[in-house]
Amino acid sequence: MGVISVLFPEGSKRELLQKVPPSEPDFFVDLGLDQIVNTLTASREEEYRLRVFFFLPLQDIEAIRYRQEVMRDLENENLAESIRTFSQGMHAVRTQLALSKKLYYKHNKEGWFLEAVATYCETVEKLVHSLSSSAIQSHGLCAFREYLLRYIRSSRFVTLKEATEKLRHDLADVEYCLIIDGGRVKVRRYEQEADYSKEIEKTFAKFRQDAAKDYRIQYPQRVEMNHVEAKIAELVARLFPEVFSSLEAYCAENADFLDETVATFDREIQFYLAYLEYIAPLRRKGLQFCYPEVSDTCKDICAHETFDLALAYRLMSEGKTVVTNDFFLQGKERVFVVSGPNQGGKTTFARTFGQLHYLASLGCPVPGKAARLFLFDRIFTHFEREEDIKNLHGKLEDDLVRMHTILTQATSKSIIIINEIFNSTTLHDALLLSREIMERILQLDALCVWVTFVVELASLSDRIVSMVSTVSPDNPSVRTYKILRKPADGLAFALLIAEKYRLTRDQIKERIKP
Structure with a gap:
């Protein structure tokens, strides 16, 4: 059996990550997805390299459901916490292994390697216990749990654990004496001499003041031997050659002790934990997330009480309210045309639409009370860009070139998001193009x-749905950020503005009347 993955079911795209790691998609910045991914991977990127997982959308419905199942399991906080504990243990293993590689003195290196293996065995066994006592439903976690149960019973793991325990016990039994004479240090076997340290501790115990503040400076524990300690260890090894020869052989024989499936799980599970931790504060504020129904054939889509995730995260940190919106397409409807006043939430709506579909393709819960979405092959965006002085095209020509590229590459399964195109030309030409x-x-x-x-x-067509950003009926200068399914009427907004400033025909006539 190959490596079990909790991100990619058998036969999916996992191999692609190893061959050509994907880069950030072109549309990430336009849709605000870069803000989401940068934030939720920030604390884990150096250790786990998570970003690449968010750059590879799934194009298989079953693969999406596979991830949704795992994500649902991890909504159980007890299970999530036990896996975080496992990850902390694996972090300790990597830290100890790194020490064993970078330290200079041989016995120092071997000692940290032994500790790494001991930590690994303990960490894996704790995880098995946690998974065995959890009500897991997902295929991914169930398969991994079954693998772990087989693994800890395997001769490979049993032998590793027994050898580790024996060697640690043997090393703990090593007792020796140091004889310090001026600048000289001698090492010899311990010969049952009296241990006066215990008597001294007992004598001074009555002077202990447990409640008193400890003013001693706490120095960090050193992990590296100095040259004196290294020489002492070398001499001790000469006194106990069998134990230290066993340690040397142990390190050579178990250099590849780390199981590939366990290591893969430790990295991949961070994808789920990172996303759930990112949306957790939004949920606590009352915003809802759902597991969308995803189809690769039906284009009847909808979302209820949805919102721009990147914007919501920022507004939450500023203590501001998040406005939610609804949308749906049904039958032969395919296009939303969004109009209305500036700064009314139109671009936010477009970003939300793209975010929902992309996050759904990753198998993540999406913002909203409920959603039914389409599984795309590619997302294309055309958002306004600053003019590049190195680009010899004019603004209009650049818009046309970019749209030509999109239209030649897009298919019936694509999603196209256009934001304020042709602003640099006349209304007549903009309408024609x-x-x-x-x-x-x-x-x-x-x-x-x-x-x-x-x-x-x-x-232009009954396949187009008009969405309009609305303003307060009482004060047209106040945006509601609600995007409603209603006929586009630029004059309606102009009338509201005119009424606010008493500039309607009747109001003007009333004011100039003699």
Whole structure:
């Protein structure tokens, strides 16, 4: 049996990570996914290299369900805590192994290697106990638990554990005496001489003041021998050659003691823990997350009480309220055209749409009370960029070149997200060009969100749904950040502004009346 993975079911893309590790997708910055991934991997990236897992969306429904099952299991805090304890133990193993490699003196190196193996055996056994007493449902964790049960009963592990325990016991039994005479140190076997340290401790015990503050400076424990200690260890090894020869042989024979499946689990499980820890404070604030239904055939999609995850995380840290929104497409509907006043949440809505689909493709719970989403092949975004002085194209030409690239690569399974294109040209030209691009998108039958000031796009086809960012009825300068499914009407917002400043036709006539 190969290495069991809790991220990739058998036959999925796990091998791709080893051959060509993926890089951050082009659309990450546009959708705010870079902020999410950077934050949730920050404390783990150096040790576990988690980011690559978030760069590889799944394109198999069963693989997504496989991850959703594991994520659901880990919502059990007792199970999650036991796995965090396991990870701490494995961190200690890696730290001790690193010491055994970088230290200079031979016996110092061998001693830390022995400690690493002892920590490893104890850590694995604790994890087996925790998993055995947990109500696990997911295929991934169940398969790993069964593997661990077989592993700890295997001759490989049993022999390793017994050899480790025996060697530690033998080393603990080594007793010797140091005879210090000026600058000379002699080492000899212990010959049952009286131990006066215990008598001294007993004599001075009555002077102990347990409640008194300890003013002694605490120095960190050293892990590396100095040259004197190393020489003493060398002399002790000469006095007890069998024990230290066994230690040397043990280190050589068990150089590859770390089981590959155990090590893989330790790294992969961090994907789940990191994401759940990231969304935990949002849940405590009352925001909901759900495991979406995902289809690779049906484009009837919806989400209820959803939100931009990156924005919500930032607003939460600032103590601000998060506004949720709903959306749905059904039947032959494929495109959202989002219009309305500036700074009203239109771009946030577009980002939310992209985030939901991408996070769902990773097998993660997504923001919202409930969601049904489409499994895409690729996501394409066109967001406004600052002009590059090295680029000889004008702004309009650059927009057209980028859209041409998207339309030549997109398929019926793609998701296209466009944010405020053709702002650099006239309304007439923007409408003409936008119509041509919309026709191509409709021909592709791709899902699309298009944020635009060209409201005429919303009425080009019955496959297009108009979404409008709304303002407060009492004060049109106040944005509600609610994006509603309603006909686009730029004049309606203009009328609200005119009413606020008493500039409607009737109000003006009333004011200039003699």
